[in-house]
Amino acid sequence: MSTLATPVANLQVAPSDKLHDLLADYPDLLEQADTHCWAMLETAKLHTFDANTVMFSENMECKHLMLVVEGTVRVFKDSDEGREMTLYRVEPGELCIHNLNNLVNGMPYPIMAQAETSVRGLVISRSEFHNTMSKSDGFRNYVLRSLTERLANMVNLVSGLAFDRLDLRIACWLQTQFERNCGRPIAITHSDLGHELGTTREMVSRILKDFEHKRCIKLSRGSIHLNCKHTLKLVSQGKGKRTSRG
Amino acid sequence: MSTLATPVANLQVAPSDKLHDLLADYPDLLEQADTHCWAMLETAKLHTFDANTVMFSENMECKHLMLVVEGTVRVFKDSDEGREMTLYRVEPGELCIHNLNNLVNGMPYPIMAQAETSVRGLVISRSEFHNTMSKSDGFRNYVLRSLTERLANMVNLVSGLAFDRLDLRIACWLQTQFERNCGRPIAITHSDLGHELGTTREMVSRILKDFEHKRCIKLSRGSIHLNCKHTLKLVSQGKGKRTSRG
DNA sequence: CAAACTCTGTAACTTAGAGCACACTTTGCC
DNA sequence: GGCAAAGTGTGCTCTAAGTTACAGAGTTTG
Numbered sequence: 093m094s095t096l097a098t099p100v101a102n103l104q105v106a107p108s109d110k111l112h113d114l115l116a117d118y119p120d121l122l123e124q125a126d127t128h129c130w131a132m133l134e135t136a137k138l139h140t141f142d143a144n145t146v147m148f149s150e151n152m153e154c155k156h157l158m159l160v161v162e163g164t165v166r167v168f169k170d171s172d173e174g175r176e177m178t179l180y181r182v183e184p185g186e187l188c189i190h191n192l193n194n195l196v197n198g199m200p201y202p203i204m205a206q207a208e209t210s211v212r213g214l215v216i217s218r219s220e221f222h223n224t225m226s227k228s229d230g231f232r233n234y235v236l237r238s239l240t241e242r243l244a245n246m247v248n249l250v251s252g253l254a255f256d257r258l259d260l261r262i263a264c265w266l267q268t269q270f271e272r273n274c275g276r277p278i279a280i281t282h283s284d285l286g287h288e289l290g291t292t293r294e295m296v297s298r299i300l301k302d303f304e305h306k307r308c309i310k311l312s313r314g315s316i317h318l319n320c321k322h323t324l325k326l327v328s329q330g331k332g333k334r335t336s337r338g
Numbered sequence: 339m340s341t342l343a344t345p346v347a348n349l350q351v352a353p354s355d356k357l358h359d360l361l362a363d364y365p366d367l368l369e370q371a372d373t374h375c376w377a378m379l380e381t382a383k384l385h386t387f388d389a390n391t392v393m394f395s396e397n398m399e400c401k402h403l404m405l406v407v408e409g410t411v412r413v414f415k416d417s418d419e420g421r422e423m424t425l426y427r428v429e430p431g432e433l434c435i436h437n438l439n440n441l442v443n444g445m446p447y448p449i450m451a452q453a454e455t456s457v458r459g460l461v462i463s464r465s466e467f468h469n470t471m472s473k474s475d476g477f478r479n480y481v482l483r484s485l486t487e488r489l490a491n492m493v494n495l496v497s498g499l500a501f502d503r504l505d506l507r508i509a510c511w512l513q514t515q516f517e518r519n520c521g522r523p524i525a526i527t528h529s530d531l532g533h534e535l536g537t538t539r540e541m542v543s544r545i546l547k548d549f550e551h552k553r554c555i556k557l558s559r560g561s562i563h564l565n566c567k568h569t570l571k572l573v574s575q576g577k578g579k580r581t582s583r584g
Numbered sequence: 585c586a587a588a589c590t591c592t593g594t595a596a597c598t599t600a601g602a603g604c605a606c607a608c609t610t611t612g613c614c
Numbered sequence: 615g616g617c618a619a620a621g622t623g624t625g626c627t628c629t630a631a632g633t634t635a636c637a638g639a640g641t642t643t644g
Contacts, residue, residue, distance in 0.1 A: 169493065171501035179493060193486040196479065203493060222475075225482075229472060233442065236471075239485045240439040246492040247415065247425060247449060253499035254536035255417035257630070281591065290500035292632060297592060313591060313640060504601070527621065538602060543622060559610055559621060 114138075114161045114214070118185025121159070124230030132224040132231070133159075136214035147188070147205040154194045156215045160184050163211030168287070169203050177290030179203065180245055187235065188213075189242050195221065253290070259299045261289055263328030266309065270318045277317045303327060360384075360407045360460070364431025367405070370476030378470040378477070379405075382460035393434075393451040400440040402461045406430050409457030414533070415449050423536030425449065426491055433481065434459075435488050441467065499536070505545045507535055509574030512555065516564045523563045549573060 111133050115122055125133075136159070141147060147165055148154050165182040167190060182188050182205075193201050195218055216224075224231050252261050265288065269278045280288075282296040289296075300316065303309050308324040310317040318324070357379050361368055371379075382405070387393060393411060394400050411428040413436060428434050428451075439447050441464055462470075470477050498507050511534065515524045528546065529539040546562065549555050554570035556563040564570070 169497045169500070171497070173501070175501060177496065177500045179496065189489070192482070193490055196482045196486050197490075199490065201490065201493075225478060226472070226475060229468075232471060232478075236438070236442045236481075236485075239482075239489065240442050243435070243485065243489055243492065244439055244443075244445065244447065246489065246496065247447075250423065250425065250492065250495050250499060251415045251417070253496065254415070254423045255419070255421060259630095283591080293592085294594085294633080295631065298594080298631095301593070311592085529621075539622085540603075540624085541601060544601095544624080547623070557622085 114212075115185065120185050121234055122185075124234045126228050126230045128224055128228035129231040129234075132216060132220050132228070133214060135220050136216045139213055139215050141207045141211040141213070143207055143210045145207045145211070147207060147211075148191075148201075149204045150200075150202055153200065154191050155218055157191050157195055157218070157221050158188045158213040158215050160186055160188070161212045161214055163207060163209040165205050165211060166208050167203060167205045175290060175292070176287040178288045179249070180242060181208075187238050189238055192235075192239070258289070258291055258295060259302070260328060262296065262299050263303070263308075263324060265289060266303075266316065266318075267321075267324060267328050270321065270324070275318050275321065277315045279315045281314055360458075361431065366431050367480055368431075370480045372474050372476045374470055374474035375477040378462060378466050378474070379460060381466050382462045385459055385461050387453045387457040387459070389453055389456045391453045391457070393453060393457075394437075394447075395450045396446075396448055399446065400437050401464055403437050403441055403464070403467050404434045404459040404461050406432055406434070407458045407460055409453060409455040411451050411457060412454050413449060413451045421536060421538070422533040424534045425495070426488060427454070433484050435484055438481075438485070504535070504537055504541060505548070506574060508542065508545050509549070509554075509570060511535060512549075512562065512564075513567075513570060513574050516567065516570070521564050521567065523561045525561045527560055 111130065115125075115133075121129075138161070139158070141163075143163075147158075160182050162184055164184075165188065166178055167180050167182065167188075168176050168178045170176045188205065190201055190203065190205065193199055225235065226232075252264075256264075262285070265285070266278070270276075282300065283293040285300075286293045286296045300309065300311055303324070304311050304319075306323060306327060307319055308321075308327055310319050357376065361371075361379075367375075384407070385404070387409075389409075406428050408430055410430075411434065412424055413426050413428065413434075414422050414424045416422045434451065436447055436449065436451065439445055471481065472478075498510075502510075508531070511531070512524070516522075526534075528542040531546075532539045532542045535542075546555065546557055549570070550557050550565075552569060552573060553565055554567075554573055556565050
């Protein structure tokens, strides 16, 4: 997360007959896509970004909207003191929603977005976006949905930060990750997990160790293994306060 | 904030020739309103809510969208331990954006909204909303703007909670309030200010007292007076750590 | 294999914020 | 006036979280 590459964008035109293939696996959009929506996507250009590319940062202006086709983009906020906090991720089939602010309001936006993996995305021009928003019910609903979902997530972030203890937030994070991974180990360093949740490496280490003592998880270098999801659930529900540090 | 009245809604039909009058003072929407938008507003019904009415709460479903015409609605999240945190306010000329989540996604939403004053609002049906979204460029842009602006505010909330000390957050809050009020006193109790920022009455008291010692502000029962906006600015920029508590 | 680097563990300490307790003051009301 | 309620000030204590510092384990690379 700390090594930021310089922006790189290799431009290619997407062969129109491949659009369906590109989006085949992402039903969210497909369900709603109608002819207008497809027409817009036909005009889009397929860009490729290397892993770690900073896709936008602090006050960078952004005149396009991108639909991610492959890879993930991490959107985060960083502090002066070198801490970071992940706001959300943009995954295949999803829109870089924060571009919208720029696009709609013309306001700059003090957050960063960075490709976590190599990323391919369909870049849509501002005018095509507005045009399709007016014509395509499906696309409009899709965009509205994305926005309101992000908003809902953000509210959860806020309430976690305001009211929940760190161990609880970590436990919840682990829970959702293990769920996604079907219980398979999560590959992440303590430092990166700190950056996910806006805290420090040391706190993460301590709390994870505590969870290991409680036999929820098993730690190894660079990854976290699930030991007992039942115990983890208990911990994440706030039962069982953290044990003293000695 | 703690005394919650039971929901009350007095229904009246808005006389169509009064629409302009109702919205006259709120240029944000007016600027963008076109014939379709006005047509929708003509179908809307003017509801009145008493002060303190809970407009929606935890998992209440909400089938309509409301445009606030008079009064303000406070949208907040509350914790199990009796703390609260204001997420934002809906003021005249603005939409209750969180309804949208319900409307668009059909998802319930674990936050509360409460009329701070008596509130009048134009209630728009779901179908009219979608209909107008498709027809009116102005309305669509207005909605998109509102959403992205809220999202931007939410990001600021998150970063404040994650990275900033409480005294800083309070100082910033004071700053923006005084700016709105043109330097006139802010009427709020320490306890309510705690609910604004997701903290406790005691912390607010202590920190405000500290600011008073620094001569930024002057405290009196139920209100905060600006003393020197320059000093406050310095404090809110993080210069001058909080003095020790003795 | 040795050096360099990355990652983890953990002890000691500091600080921010919360919670409790209680005194005091202002306001409003009978 | 006198009582109740709401609001404020503040000391004390406790705990969550951050900070510093360092040791050691694992990994990579020359």
